[in-house]
Amino acid sequence: MNRYVLTVFLGWMMACSVPPEAGEPYVVEDIATPEGLVSQVGALEFLPDGKLVAAFTRGEIMTYDPAARRWELFAEGLHDPLGIHVVSNDELWVMQLPELTRVKDTDGDGTADLYENITDAFGITGNYHEFNYGPERDSKGNFYIALNASSSGGPMRKEVRGRVNPDGRDGETGNRQMYSTVPYRGWVMRLTDDGILHRFASGFRSPNGLVVDDEDNLFVTDNQGDWVGTSPLFHVEEGKFYGHPASLVWTEGWSRGSPFHLPLDTLDSMRTRPAVCFPHGIIANSPTQPVFDRTRGKFGPFGGQLFVGEMNRERIVRVMLEKVNGKFQGACIPFLDGLGLRKGNNRLAFAPDGSLWVGQNAHGWLGDVGIQRIVFAGRTPVDIHTMSLTSEGFKITFTQPMQDTAATNPRNYQFSRYYYLYHSQYGSPQQEVETIPVIAVTLSKDQRTVNLQLASLESGYIYELNLGDIPSKWKQPLRNKTICYTVNTLRTE
């Protein structure tokens, strides 16, 4: 990824040349929330002073001092806030349903007194699913927000904000697929420093997670459903379309009527595919906020990788990206399952001490409520560190030296490949599931890396690898055994 990440990882590898202490490498702790608070967490961040700031569905924004374990109210009355950008200890930019709002304590009494409209230059029909996500800032000072499409499960209100375009809705009943009848539902928008909100990219369904990397690349998760065969992570670039047709009506100069009436082939040729697919029921059913591990080792050996929340089970997912032929693609793997973690893992934030805080939410779907934190206990996990595409298969790097007889046994690497359909139906079954034999395994001298040669390697598939019992050199079991790599393109070099 970048140099410091590499340095941290090399440091880890050196530290790992002695047998690690046995025991759980990560510990999940509950954070008590105030009595009377329905702690459906919409946003979670840390302030410069080290306090946590959290927004809740009923409109409260509260701060939490981890040292004193004390909660305090900062602001109230917001409409389903789902994102916070921290400007200072006194100023937050809050993404709520009607607008992006500057919430600021200007008189120093500890509670907000200014609620200033930063931008409301988008429509709302009052449909319950018009959640707004972000804002995420890049190094140039641009902010990205994402606007959920409206749900076919609910109506538009009779009074809306914004110009109505019925072409953004499907069919006669208008009641089958998620829709975009006011600007710019289903878009990712960019706010420039002159305060103008610009269209950035279209084709989103329920993009409940944005993150910007150190090189200003924007990544966005979306949720499985109509037009989304399985939940994706997209690398989002200006002007591109990511698959859900409804939002296309707000493309500048759009003159092609209802995008739902375009031939499937046309839509398919217009879309940009996910950098990473989260296979449904295997890795994640409802991925949420991605965060980069920038803790410089405080959270373990996965610096520079992404951690992504999952709503539907007690899980945090880990994503490793690489550029192949100039495009991001990569793999996803469970990071942590159970250990007391709840469901509904909606918001993630790294604390200054390197622990990962998780805010939970259900919002009428499957989930839980509350706040927990995941602490790295200092014991190196036995896990896959990275999975990388090679010209003949994959290279798997482990966090520790692995036992050589198990690590070189091809039967310990069960590959299957499949893809998901792009269509208007809700989700997709796996297509053309096929087992792919491993024809050769080579283990590196340090016993940390295996090169796997596959009988067949083709683009357009997800390669799911299920590992057998490969213990570490010190006989500790591998924590996670299923990893899925999305091959959009093969290495041409």
Add this chain to the structure above:
Amino acid sequence: MRILERQSVIIWGLAMALGGWTAEQAEPAKTVEMNVLPGLQFSEVRFAVKPGEKVRLVLNNTDDMNHNLLITRPGTRERVVEMAGKLGESGPAAGYVPNTADILWTIPLTAPGRSRTLIFNAPDEEGIYPYVCTYPGHGNVMFGAMYVSSSGEMPELSEDKHIPEIRRQHSMAERRDHPYTPVAPYHYRVFIDGASPAAIAVALPNDIAYCWDAGTCYLRFAWHGAFLDNTDLWKGKGNAESKVVGDIFFRSETGFPISVANKTPGEIVYKGYRMKNRYPEFHYQVDGIDIFELIHETPERTSLIRMFRIPEVSVPVEFRTSPGEGVVYSASAGVWKENVLHLSPQESRSFAITMMKADKK
């Protein structure tokens, strides 16, 4: 399984006291006391037991109608109710209990004021076992859920699809909306009928409340009463709106009321609000001219005072009203001509408009 009238329970207790019971039967049972609430509701709408646990369920019919209680296999409540409905004329003789293997245990029809006790061992299989009264007309409202699980966990009450919808909230008395008790003035941004989706609802002292619309930048309506009921809005996915609790005494028919220099307002821009002693002062612009509006209650229970500032204005301003908005307008400055208040540039910099609920003639 045994059904005991209250009398036999006493005998059973006596026998236990005498030590003449077997160890298996003497094992303490989890006791659930089930009363009947007005409105065809079981007092315990759900409870949790462990697989195989011995349960003592006491139905105290504290209602004025007959009720039974059937525990069914998971997912079969509606089917059992439907079958009970089809018993027709044979229903009374059967105690409204259909003949089906979906029913695991039955407390037969129990008359008002009577009690019956059911003792059983919970199923070994974890699951959500419904219980229901199949007396005619009761089955679709009078039910609950027995959670059989070793963890004893149950979903949040508000999200439990296995209990009647009206029971998915805690009673008003024990309900807390927030970790603090809001004291007027306070506000919510909500979806509410009669405004755009960018509405702001504000509770003021003296039981007055108003809805100022950030989507249109004007006061839409005002009411007196207990502010809002957000139960539906906050429940589940929020496919609902906030409900006004009280009587609406003002509703705008004018639309955006301010015109500057006799022009029809062009671009109206919402800028935000600032709390002034906890009262929001709204800030918006009409064709680039800043307008500030702060709304207070008055000592009268059904009137509002709207304090406007237009600091930079150098042209005359008009404030328009319509008859039939439910209020009588008065102003601190300017001249009324019919329903329009005319203000000089000087007067426009700071003026107040009072809206008092009109007497119904």
